[in-house]
Amino acid sequence: KQEVTQIPAALSVPEGENLVLNCSFTDSAIYNLQWFRQDPGKGLTSLLLIQSSQREQTSGRLNASLDKSSGRSTLYIAASQPGDSATYLCAVEGGSEKLVFGKGTKLTVNP
């Protein structure tokens, strides 16, 4: 059974800092790995999708990497801003249509 773990559970940084969020998964047989953003009481917004054959994806200040063999992904956020404050969720799709989510990292960027 696929398990997804995210560390740290929470992170507080000053504005402008570069930061890394970590995600690990137990079963490397995945189709893709996705990073989502969740604002309090709101839905999930897709940030990046990395297919299993890819090593990384970039969107603006966000860069996500995937090491399928070791079951790890990182989300790198450059020059963080207060508007980046949210919970970041990692999810994997493997062998079926469902996404398996981690519990998330709650990020606070302080002005």
Added chain:
Amino acid sequence: EPEVTQTPSHQVTQMGQEVILRCVPISNHLYFYWYRQILGQKVEFLVSFYNNEISEKSEIFDDQFSVERPDGSNFTLKIRSTKLEDSAMYFCASNRVGAGGTDTQYFGPGTRLTVL
């Protein structure tokens, strides 16, 4: 930009009552999903739906749950007899391509269900 919509945003019900949560997926999408998130917990998969059939369901999705696409635009989740532990945020999602595709699942804003 097209988006998934859900109604109501918040539903309060008494234990044992039936509730129907409604979703309008993105119009050209073919695959539909329901997930739930109990407060402070992970987002959990409930069910996927394609071509008017359930394609996969989790162990959470027991006989108390059902899904339906009653027309060309709506996708509903029914809970027949709600329990306290059904209190959660319920998310609808959709995408164009199913398993193994390159397309993300697009999530709605959620319905917060509170069972008293």
